[in-house]
Each structure stands twice: as structure tokens, then as C-alpha cells.
Amino acid sequence: MSDIYSGTNLRELPGFNIILPAGLISGIPNLIGIIYVLVRTLTRWWVTERSLSMAHRVPFYMSVTELNLLCINYINAGYSAIHGETLQGTACKIAGGVTFFCVTVNMALGGLLSFMTYLRICKKRFYNTGIYDYKFLSIILLISLTLTLIGVNEYGPNKFWCYSAPTDPITPLITIYDNMWIYTVAVVAINFGGVGNAIIYIIYENWTNKYDSSFKTDDSLKNSDGSNNTLVLNSTSGTFKNNQDSYPQIKVHNSVTIEKEIITFSSSNLEISNQE
Secondary structure (H helix, E strand, C coil): CCCCCCCCCHHHCCCHHHHHHHHHHHHHHHHHHHHHHHHHHHHHHHHHCCCCCHHHHHHHHHHHHHHHHHHHHHHHHHHHHHHCCCCCHHHHHHHHHHHHHHHHHHHHHHHHHHHHHHHHHCCCCCCCCCHHHHHHHHHHHHHHHHHHHHCHHHEEEECCEEEECCCCCCCCHHHCCCCHHHHHHHHHHHCCHHHHHHHHHHHHHCCCCCCHHHHHHHHHHHHHHHHCCCEEEECCCCEEEECCCCCCEEECCCCCEEECCCCCCCCCCCCCCCCC
16 A cells, blocks of 8 residues: 555645545535435335336436445545644544445446446347346346455545545546546535436426326226226136126026126026027
């Protein structure tokens, strides 16, 4: 691990009063966008009592990864802003590793979704992602964990926060080019993920969830089942039975027996001759 920034008074570095406040402030609209998508998605799932389609699961997964990244960023950058130095020792290594893992999960999720969309649209290939998409999520976690473990010895202080050291070949260019505005744009861009996800969600789903069409479909099916006396054929006994109750019988000569509801009259046997 590189110790070039360990114990450094961050308040003496150029851009301290711009970079960290920019990251913390931009996290507020990011959090609002994340909560908005999570609440709408969970509300839809709760109200409809149905499994969510992939079109609704994708924004949900993106919001979860953005929330994880936002939380670790607030801990990481918030400590630096308050104390004027990064977390030290093992705490900094853990914060740096977790931050790197969350970033990688977010990027792997976007990349894998793009690849699956390409296969579905362009190649007409469909893959079963398993119950609760466990196959899909397992691939993402495996990729992220592998990349995180590769640089396990390189996590530590990285100027304004704990991340991967500048000497780590996996570290993004942001940690290599030491420029105040690059850092500022980077921390703001990282916090734009939740906002962008919410904007796209609103574009395709409007401002509120619409349940009218699904409810009408359900109601029509229920009404159809309730109003029509569905007759089920019993192949072994040669009878039709209503799917709700047992009713008085009307016999058909040399044919099958039909059961039918008689409300005002008592049951009787009617002999009906066959007519060609």
C-alpha cells in the first residue's frame, strides 16, 4: 500500500474546500433519486402481488448498488471532511476495499445488463437467470470480488479519501492524474448515478405507478369466474360438475348428466329425447 497521503493534513491540499463539499452535496439529490426508484418499485411489487418484470428489476438493482456506493462514500469522504485526514490503518484499508468493490459491482451490473440486452435483441438468445436472478447476480458478485481481491494489498489513503493506491494498475485514471477539477467532476459524476436512474425510470414509467390495466384484467377474470357457471366434465362418471357447488340434476336421455342451479323450483328429472 502506498503511504504518500497517510497522515497528511488534507486542509492544506488544493481543492479541499471544493472537492469534498461537492461530493457530499451532490449525494443529496442522488439519495432522493435512489429512494424514489426503490419506493416505486417496492410499492408496485407490494400492490400487484406479482413478480416484477426485468424492466422493473433492473432499475431496482441499479438503485441498490447506488445506495451501497453512496453510503460508503459518505463514510469515506465525510470522515475526511470532518477530521481533515483520511481514515487510518485497517479502517482505511477496509473503506478503500469496500469502495472499490461497490464501484466494481455497479460497473459490472451495467456491463452485464448491456451484454444480455445485446444477446436478446440482436442474437435472439434468452438465458434463464434463475429464481430471484441468482445466476445473474452471482456472476456480478464473482467478477467484482475477484477484481477487489487482486488489489487487496493496495487499499489505503488516496489523497482525499481511502481507495486504491495510485500505483495499483486497476485504479481508474482519476487517481493517476492529480488535478483538482478531475477529482471534483469525478465525485459529482459518481453521485449522478441515482439521479440518472430516476430520470430514466420517470421517462418510461411516468411520475406514478399505473395499476388500472392490470387491475382491470384481474377484475375481468374474477367476474368471469364468478358470473359464469363453468361446467367441468367428469370423464369417469359421464357427468358435468359446476366448479363451485353441487346442484340438482337434469338428466339427458342416453347421454351425460348435467348439474345446474335451480333457484325457485325444486329439482326434477326431465326426459329429453335425442334429436338428430
